[in-house]
Amino acid sequence: MGDSPLTNWTxxxxxxxxxxxxxxxxxQFYRQWLAFKRNRLAMLxxxxxxxxxxxxxxxxxxxxxxxxxxxxxxxxxxxxxxNFFGTDSLGRDIFSRIVFGTRVTLVIVILVVITVGPVGLxxxxxxxxxxxWVDRLLMRITDVFLAFPRLxxxxxxxxxLGPGLENAVIAIAITAWPPYARVARAETLIIRQQDYIxxxxxxxxxxxxxxxxxxxxxxxxxxxxxxxxDMAGIILTAAGLGFLGLGAQPPIPEWGxxxxxxxxxxxxxxxxxxxxxxxxxxxxxxxxxLGDGLRDVMxxx
Amino acid sequence: xxxxxxxxxxxxxxxxxxxxxVKDLSFxxxxxxxxxxxxxxxxxxxxxxxxxxxxxxxxxxDVAILGQPxxxxxxxxFHRAVQMVFQDPYGSLHPKKTVDDALAEPxxxxxxRDAEGRIGRAMADVGLPxxxxxxxxxxxxxGQRQRVAIARALVLEPTILLLxxxxxxxxxSIQAEVLNLLQTLRHERKLTYILVSHDLAVVxxxxxxxxxxxxxxxxxxxxxxxxxxxxxxxxxAQQLLxxxxxxxxxxx
Amino acid sequence: MRAPDTPTEQPLLELDNLRVNxxxxxxxxxxxxxxxxxxxxxxxxxxxxxxxxxxxxxxxxxxxIPHPGEVLADRMVYRGQDLLxxxxxxxxxxxxxxxxxxxxxxxFSLNPVQTxxxxxxxxxxxxxxxxxxxxxxxxxxxxEQVQIREPGRVYELYPHEVSGGMGQRVMIAMMxxxxPDILIAxxxxxxxxxTVQLQIxxxxxxLVTQRGMGLIFISHDLHLVQSFCDRVIxxxxxxxxxxLPAAELADETARSxxxxxxxxxxxxxxxxxxxxAKLATLTRDPAWLA
Numbered sequence: 001m002g003d004s005p006l007t008n009w010t011x012x013x014x015x016x017x018x019x020x021x022x023x024x025x026x027x028q029f030y031r032q033w034l035a036f037k038r039n040r041l042a043m044l045x046x047x048x049x050x051x052x053x054x055x056x057x058x059x060x061x062x063x064x065x066x067x068x069x070x071x072x073x074x075x076x077x078x079x080x081x082x083n084f085f086g087t088d089s090l091g092r093d094i095f096s097r098i099v100f101g102t103r104v105t106l107v108i109v110i111l112v113v114i115t116v117g118p119v120g121l122x123x124x125x126x127x128x129x130x131x132x133w134v135d136r137l138l139m140r141i142t143d144v145f146l147a148f149p150r151l152x153x154x155x156x157x158x159x160x161l162g163p164g165l166e167n168a169v170i171a172i173a174i175t176a177w178p179p180y181a182r183v184a185r186a187e188t189l190i191i192r193q194q195d196y197i198x199x200x201x202x203x204x205x206x207x208x209x210x211x212x213x214x215x216x217x218x219x220x221x222x223x224x225x226x227x228x229x230d231m232a233g234i235i236l237t238a239a240g241l242g243f244l245g246l247g248a249q250p251p252i253p254e255w256g257x258x259x260x261x262x263x264x265x266x267x268x269x270x271x272x273x274x275x276x277x278x279x280x281x282x283x284x285x286x287x288x289x290l291g292d293g294l295r296d297v298m299x300x301x
Numbered sequence: 302x303x304x305x306x307x308x309x310x311x312x313x314x315x316x317x318x319x320x321x322x323v324k325d326l327s328f329x330x331x332x333x334x335x336x337x338x339x340x341x342x343x344x345x346x347x348x349x350x351x352x353x354x355x356x357x358x359x360x361x362x363d364v365a366i367l368g369q370p371x372x373x374x375x376x377x378x379f380h381r382a383v384q385m386v387f388q389d390p391y392g393s394l395h396p397k398k399t400v401d402d403a404l405a406e407p408x409x410x411x412x413x414r415d416a417e418g419r420i421g422r423a424m425a426d427v428g429l430p431x432x433x434x435x436x437x438x439x440x441x442x443x444g445q446r447q448r449v450a451i452a453r454a455l456v457l458e459p460t461i462l463l464l465x466x467x468x469x470x471x472x473x474s475i476q477a478e479v480l481n482l483l484q485t486l487r488h489e490r491k492l493t494y495i496l497v498s499h500d501l502a503v504v505x506x507x508x509x510x511x512x513x514x515x516x517x518x519x520x521x522x523x524x525x526x527x528x529x530x531x532x533x534x535x536x537x538a539q540q541l542l543x544x545x546x547x548x549x550x551x552x553x
Numbered sequence: 554m555r556a557p558d559t560p561t562e563q564p565l566l567e568l569d570n571l572r573v574n575x576x577x578x579x580x581x582x583x584x585x586x587x588x589x590x591x592x593x594x595x596x597x598x599x600x601x602x603x604x605x606x607x608x609x610x611x612x613x614x615x616x617x618i619p620h621p622g623e624v625l626a627d628r629m630v631y632r633g634q635d636l637l638x639x640x641x642x643x644x645x646x647x648x649x650x651x652x653x654x655x656x657x658x659x660x661f662s663l664n665p666v667q668t669x670x671x672x673x674x675x676x677x678x679x680x681x682x683x684x685x686x687x688x689x690x691x692x693x694x695x696x697e698q699v700q701i702r703e704p705g706r707v708y709e710l711y712p713h714e715v716s717g718g719m720g721q722r723v724m725i726a727m728m729x730x731x732x733p734d735i736l737i738a739x740x741x742x743x744x745x746x747x748t749v750q751l752q753i754x755x756x757x758x759x760l761v762t763q764r765g766m767g768l769i770f771i772s773h774d775l776h777l778v779q780s781f782c783d784r785v786i787x788x789x790x791x792x793x794x795x796x797l798p799a800a801e802l803a804d805e806t807a808r809s810x811x812x813x814x815x816x817x818x819x820x821x822x823x824x825x826x827x828x829x830a831k832l833a834t835l836t837r838d839p840a841w842l843a
Contacts, residue, residue, distance in 0.1 A: 017435070019435065021399065021435060024401075024436070194393075195388075196392065196396075198351075198385075198387065199385070200406060202356065202384060203384075204379075204380035204411065205410050209410070213406075217395075217397045218395075341746035341747070341748065341749075443603075472773065473822055474602060474817065474818065477823075477832035477833065477834050480823070481832055501825065502822065502825050505823065505825050505828070506823035506828065506829075529826065529828060544750070547780030547781070548758070550758065
């Protein structure tokens with residue numbers, strides 16, 4: 001044909017009459033990507049999140065030192081060309097600890113996402129669509145969880161389960177799903193009134209099929225957006241638990257715990273607490289910008 | 302012995318909480334007939350259709366389809382015999398499903414093989430080009446969406462089609478195309494229609510007989526010819542007819 | 554009593570070569586492409602299908618075209634005042650006070666947390682220096698004028714407590730309390746039942762005949778426009794296909810003078826008096842937009 005493969009791909013994606021299911025889905029996705037790309041702040045957010053992923057993946061290559069290696073001769077050194085972000089009270093390289101800390105952050109984020117999203121979505125969608133006593137029961141349970149401030153509830157769970165990264169994640173997940181269920185339920189209540197749901201009911205679809213194949217896909221975008229926006233909060237809660245010594249245990253390089261360790265030196269050796277704090281800020285901001293951008297693209301129906 | 306009616310409605314009552322929206326409504330539709338229901342908003346005309354479709358369960362009375370008394374929760378045989386086309390083509394198609402998804406879903410639910418062939422035929426029958434098969438609703442115009450909705454209703458090969466203001470959201474030129482399509486399909490497939498509309502001219506064009514409803518009651522049943530001759534018996538039907546003729550300045 | 558057709562009098566609105574363009578990522582969408590008309594103290598109908606630019610025309614006159622749209626015209630004059638060179642503030646003052654608009658669905662145009670009466674009174678006080686009491690008096694009088702039986706009761710209602718027809722009357726009252734010279738009604742009765750529709754039209758009709766207001770009546774309904782308006786502009790694809798006296802729409806003898814698009818629109822309507830097995834469909838000629 002003589003066309004470059006790139007234009008062929010673009011044509012394949014943006015055609016008005018795709019010839020297969022997959023092409024239609026990819027095309028839809030590509031159009032959303034084009035819209036997303038126009039939003040500079042969202043692209044910045046995406047950049048930060050991608051950078052987080054890359055740093056986590058290549059942590060051993062990026063880090064300049066062993067994050068756990070203590071060297072009491074080099075305690076509390078200011079930032080320099082050897083230790084970019086200085087060293088902490090045990091002489092560990094803060095830069096390397098932050099780099100490895102991305103892995104901890106990612107573990108928290110991923111574990112929370114795979115538990116909270118689906119649980120909240122299914123409970124909310126089922127509650128909203130089925131109504132009646134199912135709705136009342138599920139929503140009262142949700143209310144119980146919503147009645148406590150998230151960090152306090154998480155603290156209680158960690159206290160009961162014992163400190164540690166896994167337990168922190170479980171505690172965060174347990175406390176994070178109720179708002180998702182609420183949102184999904186509210187959306188479902190609107191969706192179930194729509195004619196396209198009446199149409200599948202009229203085709204004789206089972207309730208389970210309607211919820212799973214027709215209601216859930218409509219709730220999904222706002223849920224993804226909410227998860228991304230919430231990510232900042234989740235990271236901060238994790239950091240908060242870490243700061244209180246209830247999250248990841250030493251010597252794991254968790255950002256919140258690092259700030260906590262640096263608080264004694266905050267006036268004399270500012271870098272110990274500042275750099276992990278900045279890392280938390282930047283990552284939280286990244287997820288927030290990404291979520292905002294996703295909302296603009298995905299909620300446009 | 303006459304043939305069995307396609308639809309029989311006997312003393313239908315529908316209430317939502319305190320409001321009694323359909324009151325003691327009875328009518329019969331013969332197989333192959335096209336029956337219109339007209340009325341203003343709040344007359345209960347759409348509610349009747351939703352009861353017939355099994356979408357509304359707060360009713361009492363007797364509903365029989367093709368001679369079978371219908372319970373509140375319908376069975377699969379009912380869904381294969383009765384389908385519906387909704388008013389708003391922007392609301393009746395799932396925004397995240399392609400035309401193909403929409404047409405494949407009923408076939409999947411009823412375990413019908415030969416989905417490929419049936420989807421292709423259904424699209425051809427309603428005049429949709431095959432290249433539209435993997436489009437999303439947002440890539441279709443209002444008229445095209447309504448064709449998809451009709452194809453979706455027909456893909457199970459029902460004998461009764463319930464039409465809820467199928468063209469009131471469309472431009473007049475598109476309305477003409479959709480009405481023509483519905484006429485052709487009805488004659489080719491010997492379908493029975495119930496058409497709910499606020500537009501007397503559309504009902505007169507599409508139906509042999511019609512029922513005028515007001516405040517949940519059947520006011521008058523008449524033939525399309527009676528309507529065209531401007532000779533309804535009741536005052537309300539007459540008033541509706543006059544109002545539909547357009548604005549009149551009182552002389553003097 | 555008909556609105557006097559007085560060509561000697563200065564027209565209320567003169568529009569020459571109006572264009573509305575939207576600059577989008579995929580190029581320029583031309584919603585209105587060169588529309589010209591003058592409006593006197595009359596009922597001027599604009600009919601067309603969706604996408605014909607009829608609503609955009611109404612919005613362009615009021616300077617209500619949303620971003621990224623732009624309004625261009627060779628001339629846009631309201632009673633001798635050039636709307637194009639007018640500064641934004643003066644233009645805004647003109648809107649509501651002298652040129653008003655009624656939209657299709659009152660539900661979306663009324664503030665849900667204020668009673669309808671308060672909203673009407675506020676609309677009055679925006680344009681007139683008046684005490685709260687006086688504004689309320691005017692509002693009650695206005696509600697009465699739009700045929701609301703118990704103005705005192707309706708004054709205290711919230712928008713969700715009124716029916717569609719009542720809501721539309723409230724909207725009209727709100728738009729008319731400032732006593733505008735021009736009312737742009739964009740499908741004002743499309744969401745209403747036929748009987749209610751006629752009552753609303755009666756109110757609009759009285760305003761034109763008794764107060765000498767100019768009315769631009771935007772609608773997709775040919776029958777309605779034909780029976781209600783004095784003159785009709787038939788729009789398609791952002792252009793006026795033709796402008797004609799409304800009476801001629803129904804006039805069989807004038808068929809030969811009609812634009813094919815107008816005839817097409819008329820032909821595809823089902824008609825009680827002329828039943829036909831198949832409705833005519835419209836074939837659109839690209840040359841119409843050339």
